[in-house]
Amino acid sequence: MSKTSAAEEKADSSSAEQGAQALRPHAEDAFADELRALAAADDRPRPERWKMSPWAVSLYLMGGTLPDGTVISPKYVGPRRIIEVAVTTLATDRALLLLGVPGTAKTWVSEHLAAAVSGDSTLLVQGTAGTAEEAVRYGWNYAQLLTNGPSRRAMVHSPVMRAMSDGMIARVEELTRIPADVQDSLITILSEKTLPIPELGDEVQAVRGFNLIATANDRDRGVNELSSALRRRFNTVVLPLPASSEAEVEIVSRRVEQIGRSLDLPPAPEGLEEIRRVVTVFRELRDGATVDGRTKVKSPSGTLSTAEAISVVTGGLALSAHFGDGRLRAADVAAGILGAVVRDPAADSVIWQEYLETVVRERDGWKDFYRACREVSA
Template identity: 45%
Template sequence: MSDLLRAPAEIKYADELDYLESVDTGPKPSTWRLSPKMIRTFVLGSERSDGLDRVVEQKWFGERGIVERAVVTLASDRGLLLIGDPGTGKSWLAELLAAAVCRNSTQVVQGTAGTTEDHIKYSWNVAQVIAKGQSRESLIPSPIMTAMENGTIGRFEELTRSTSDVQDALISILSEKYVSVPELRGPEGTVFAKPGFAVIATANSRDRGVNDLSSALQRRFNFVRIPVVTNKASEAEIVRFRTEELLRRHQLDLDVPPTLLDVLLRSFGDLRDAARQAASEDEKLGSALSTAEQIGVLEDAVLHSDFFGERTLTARSLGSSLVGSLARRAPEDSAILTKYFTGVVGPRGQQEGGDWPEFHQAGLDALKALA
């Protein structure tokens, strides 16, 4: 793992998956590596009632029912579509589910405006085709086709970012469970899915209207909506979990005071409240203000403190990082943040003291530098 910038879940949690597999006595669908109950334990963490002799850490923070419905869908003939706002953990949940089911979460197609049908089905090795002609050896399978052949999970990120004709290439895969290769004759002309094959797709709810799914494709997916985390305790737990992971990944021995985590959480809560009360889009920050963006602000502040500051996270670095991460549009975002720091953070610093005055001054200084 030390040689990887970011290890996939099946490598990062390999020891835990090995342990769960060794003690798993539950029924497993087809070729699954873990039973549905053990997959839920892997994703949401263990409880005393599970009777395990070691603790399994929680990796995704959300409702149990969401994970259970996702697991049930993967055992069915339908695809799983995780849909929600940016930063709600859709991709992370998809990765964890794929790692638990088949120990391979890397068979991924990334949906963009440039995604073609070849990315979903197959393409050709031109050099081999010229030398030996079209054959099974010269065919380059897509990640989805590879998952079909191996009976594993194929993932499609940001499905609605790809065009409608590309999306519809999934229809035959999800319904008939095979891909035809017209260029090849005989048995090699059809690639059939093996037991265990399933598709997990994600879609950003803010992309609605960009490339909406056809009704035919919608029928072949079970929609599981991932809500924005609104529970402050759950959000605080997510941020703490990611902070510990961040420090381990960067091998940092740096103190992160809990009071500064509270400043970050309350600031995002204030900005979300302001966005909900805004009369127009111009009065809202361009940022989605998701939990993922909170973690991004924290990572920026932690690294800045380690590289250029003291051996502890400071309110000054946090305030500067928040402005640097959220002031994306000029002058709209700068004006919104200036109003927040002068109208909310300033008075709060006078009333509560603590880290707020330094946070307030750092934010104003950063905004002044952007002007």
């Protein structure tokens, strides 16, 4: 074996070991076996530079069983047509905008789409109020710039620029949190598939396979609305909240199990009842009515999303593992629910107390939950 081959093998081994130890592996690492099995079984036409066909990408997101018996776990629980439209969009020259309220799995779907299509979900621009234009276009290595002047070698490629050059999927998270003038730097990229470099009198043209997935929500305060010119460059797919309580319970259970494994938490096979309670509380407060429709309740200021329910249950599972008997109980999730519901100490506290006394207290089989919530609310 040559020295170069040995070094490459050592680097690959080190990279694989690091990925296995990562607290939160990228989708292409966490589900590498499923992606390999799908690519091997996929005999349908693939767009240029795609790792698999649109059909296989959809199967990866929605889950199913391959002819050889390999089980593909669902990454998204919801209408199949939504995923099919999203995947089809990426196979065209239109960018994809995943829109929805917080907690509807926009980021999760975006990451898995990029992993399935390009095998790399890391070409990511995280949108914040401080995101600069360089994060979307390119920056400069100032040491090189001062020494040799403007040149390609002195440029720092953004994730979008790298995706354009390599024919891959770029991701922009929380697009509406990015300042409006930075948002609009995407217009030329999405319409002309070109990134001008005026300093060099040059440009980068996107190669086939490039596309962009952006996520946004219209619930948070302080967002920057998309210009009509930019919005026209996207095909918008709205991700809804889970349609039913059972669907939301399935989502929370699946994600808590995955997160629990990464944190070496013991499984909680008897915790399904508490997950149902958390989901029920969140849905009732979110919808403004009890599940039977008989009682109207006030909604707090928080979103009470599925993502927050996952966080509450994961925190409860950690409490039960480290300070309990390993069985998820009402007392383990009560504090997390209080923190999720009461965001405005003045108004939300009153809403929560009223909900406890008028709904939870009177519900059959919920006495332990009522006591636990009262104890942390006192």
